[in-house]
Amino acid sequence: MSDTVIVKCNVLNAVQSQEIIALKDRIKQLKEELMDAKNKHAALVADVVLYDDRGERIKRLEEAGDVLLRDNDDMANINQWLKAKEAKP
Numbered sequence: 001m002s003d004t005v006i007v008k009c010n011v012l013n014a015v016q017s018q019e020i021i022a023l024k025d026r027i028k029q030l031k032e033e034l035m036d037a038k039n040k041h042a043a044l045v046a047d048v049v050l051y052d053d054r055g056e057r058i059k060r061l062e063e064a065g066d067v068l069l070r071d072n073d074d075m076a077n078i079n080q081w082l083k084a085k086e087a088k089p
Contacts, residue, residue, distance in 0.1 A: 065081050065085070
């Protein structure tokens with residue numbers, strides 16, 4: 001093999017090595033971005049579950065309050081309960 005061919009092969013090998021290093025760095029960066037996205041997704045899912053749980057809890061409390069009021073003749077308590085239900089966020 002001539003010296004020219006050897007030099008060209010060495011140059012190509014060096015260029016490919018640099019490209020491989022750059023691609024490995026890009027893969028590492030993409031993996032980090034993917035982990036960040038997965039963490040954000042998990043946090044959003046947890047928020048949705050918590051929100052749903054709160055809604056169910058509020059519904060159960062309202063139903064319990066309604067049952068208690070049916071057994072109570074005190075108009076002050078009834079009016080207070082109705083105002084509280086109307087003021088929910």
